[in-house]
Amino acid sequence: MTSILVSLVWGVLGRADEGVPDMVNKACAMARREGFAQPGNIIVIAAGMPFGTAGITNLMHIAQA
16 A cells, blocks of 8 residues: 555655565666666665555665666
8 A cells, every 4th residue: 555655756666575685676776777767876765664564664775776
């Protein structure tokens, strides 16, 4: 449900992953693929830990796309 709701905001894509390194790699690849970022751009990833728990956003990660 959260993935559907956040998709209404431009540039926000929701998904569930297995762990932080996996999530960061997939988010960077998705940002490049969808045209939100070019290689080398800085992106901000917001997530909730533990993954799959509704209503929690307690992680912000800065990454290079």
